[in-house]
Amino acid sequence: MGIRYYAYPILASDIDLARRDPVGYLNSHPLVDDDKPYDEQLRLYLDKSWRDLQELFTVPHCSPAEWGMDLVRGNVHYDSGFAYQPHYAVLTPEQVATVATQIARFDKVDVLAMYVDGGRSHVRETGRIRDYTSYVGHFLAEAQKFTAACAEAGYGVIYTIG
8 A cells, every 4th residue: 555645736715724724625625526537637646656756856967956846745754653644735826836837847857867866776776767767757747737737727736645
């Protein structure tokens, strides 16, 4: 199973409400239409690639550092043993527009460079660079589409890592 990432658009007028009570807001999310097929809904699922995207958005050869990091910043907080609390974050429409512009500059070549030049030695050692590049490249493209659509609509974003 593992820790996964989900993001949803939010109305600009709901930013404060979502920040005060992210769980409550997600449970009554006004922009998620459960009557639509899942693949037609405006939402973002990054599976476990959010960690790799954190690394991609902070790779040393990129300038400025941390392009797009606001979309994936954070981690779960461990209580004891295997128990953890999810991380929630809310981005304003202005932040979403900035992130959309920033992450549009990345492509699979940047993902590949991250694995070849970066600290993910287990990827090189297992010889699975192509698999990892394809996996993270897919979710990078999904993040680009999602943030562009949210920015165009003037939406903010609420996301959870957990």
